[in-house]
Amino acid sequence: MNVRILFFAQARERAGRANAELSLPEGSRLEDALAALARDYPALDPLWPHLAVAVDGRIARPGTQLAEGSELALLPPVSGG
Numbered sequence: 508m509n510v511r512i513l514f515f516a517q518a519r520e521r522a523g524r525a526n527a528e529l530s531l532p533e534g535s536r537l538e539d540a541l542a543a544l545a546r547d548y549p550a551l552d553p554l555w556p557h558l559a560v561a562v563d564g565r566i567a568r569p570g571t572q573l574a575e576g577s578e579l580a581l582l583p584p585v586s587g588g
Contacts, residue, residue, distance in 0.1 A: 508530070508531055508532070508533055508573070508574070508576075509528055509529065509530050509531075509575065509576065510531060510540060510577045510578070510579055511526060511528060511576070511578045512526060512527045512529055512540075512544065512579050512580075512581070513578065513579065513580040513581065514526065514527070515580065515581060515582055516583045516585070517554055518551060518554055518558065518581040518582075518583050521548070521550040521551050522548045522551060529543055529544070529547075531543065531573065534572075535573050536569075536570055536571060536573060537560065537568075537569060537571040537573065537579075538569055538570070539573075540573060541555075541560070557584050558582060558583055559582040559584075560579060560580065560581060560582065561580040562577055562578070562579055563577055563578055564578075564580075
């Protein structure tokens, strides 16, 4: 199955792109997608402890089931002033 990845802010800078497609086996969960992203985008390593991940517009928890066409958004913390 294919899922769409959206990279925001620091994640976009480190990945070198705003979005990507990821091909995963049927029945994959969020952890499977994150493991594939960690392998494919090693520059994201320093961000993983700080990233929130949304699946189809909702903050996701470990174990979230993915479906064909799911959209994952990698959301770094935002700071401002």
